[in-house]
Amino acid sequence: MASVGPNRYGKEGVRVVRVRRSPYNGDTFDEWTVRVLIDGDFVSSYVDGDNTKVLPTDTMKNTVYYVASRTRAITIEDFAKELVNYLIEHHSQIAGAQVRVERKEWSHMVTSNNSRHPTSFVQATQEVQFTTVKRPRHGAFSIVSGLKDLMVMKTAKTSFTNFYRDALTTLTDSRDRLFGTAITAKWTYEDASSIIDFDRARQQIRSGMLDVFCDHESESVQHTLHAMAKYVLERVPTISQIHLTMPNIHCLPVDLTRFGEQNKNEIFMPIDDPHGYIQCTINRSTMTKTLTTHILDLSCGRPAANVPVRVENLLNGEWVLMPTTANTNTDGRAVDLVPADKWQAGQWRIIFDIASYMPDGFYPSVTIEFRTKDSAHYHVPLLLNKFGYSTYRGS
Known part of the structure; x- marks a missing residue:
């Protein structure tokens, strides 16, 4: 006997252009x-x-435009969160909704x-x-x-040597090759229900990956991929994992000796296929923990969520702000407040912006x-009420 298994349906390819008009700061233009x-x-x-x-599904299309x-x-x-909520709240037969949004990059001329x-x-x-939001x-x-x-390319600090060889291997060692790739990155937010500055997180992730790509002494695509993912996880505490796909887009040196010329590692022939294809997921759980905190509001017996937290280190007599800042999540926690490197x-201090959470405190x-x-890992909690606080070293 046949039975219906898991199923879902929906609308694909709903294109939206949104213009927000402002006579003061200029318009914004979004294409989704x-x-x-x-x-x-x-x-x-x-x-x-x-x-x-x-x-x-035609109604779903109309719903996209209505919510937009x-x-x-x-x-x-x-x-996407608003659209998911609207669908679930207005249609009782829906058990769950998933929305994917892709955004093209437009900027002011x-x-x-x-x-x-x-x-x-x-x-x-x-x-x-892009983003995929489910609930x-x-x-x-x-x-x-x-x-x-x-799309990224580097022309120095990139090699591929000492790799495994068998009877069919013809590739030779290279210590001065071109390294080009088209990065696809996907990251998972640890607490998607908390208040997150998604654009700021995206910019931190993107710029962090590019910083590492530029300066990393690459022994392989895999080597650089891991360094990029590790760097991002150390500096963006709101995500729990990142998945990177980095195809190795080859540029092959051209043999100019046939024309009586010497190729000084400057003339290459780019090829699209075949190409190497490398992907890996790096999880925060596999990384070394540094400094974490947890805020408990004793006046109500609940975690204090969305409290801004920053960390400073005393170096040469001056307090130096760490590059990682965070808000506590819905469990009142903030993790990996200091990059592992x-x-x-030494001497440290955590600064909690209590006024944003408890304005009458x-x-x-x-x-x-x-x-x-x-x-080693240090956990420094804060127990808070309107007129006092306490702390201790946790575990």
Whole structure:
């Protein structure tokens, strides 16, 4: 006997252009492509041809435009969360919804006199940003965001040597090759229901990957991929893992001896196929923990969420701000507050912006200063109420 298994359906390729007009700061221009998928009580539509519970995909398309017209969301993640919520809240037969949004990169034109034009835009790259947001009716959000087609190339600090060889290996060692790739990166947010500055996180991830790519002494694509992912996880505490795909786009040296010329490693022939294909997922759980904290609001017996936290290290008599800043998540926690390469024995302090969480509290901010004897994991919690606080070394 046949039975209906897991199923879902939706609308693919809903294209949206949104212009937000401002006479003061100039317009903004967004181009999105949206996919909506829903699952729920739709077995009768498959078995009996009963469409009474089927939400037409044309209605889904209209819903995308309707929510886009009403939303105040700046990021594609926040827009997708609103769209998911709307679908679940307005249709009782939907058990869960998933929305994927792709965003093309448009920026303001800069004119010949080096001024930013307020109402004209240019698409200077084929890079695409994307997110997939999911939520069951009685569950929490999950968000996986990323980017694709980020084309990069380096002409130095790249080699491939001492690799495994068998009887069919013809490739020779190279210590001065070109390294080109089209980066696809996908990262998972640890607590998708908390308040996150998604655009800031995206920019931190993108710039961090590029910084490492530029300066890394690469022994292989795999070697650089891992260094990029590790760097990002150390500096962006809101994500729990990152998946990178980096095809090795080859540029082969051209043999110029046939023409009586010497190739001084300057003339190459780019080829699209065949090419190497490398991908890997790096999880935060596999990395060394540094400094973590947890805030418990004793006045209500609950974790204190969305409290800004920053860390400083006393170096040569001056307090130096660490590059990683964070807000506590819905469990009141902030993790990996110091990059692993900066975590060391010394004098540290955590600064909590309490006023943003408890505006009528007696202490607008709390600073906890402490010493570490090594680079092991330290957990420094904060117990808080309106008129006092305490702390201890946790585990």
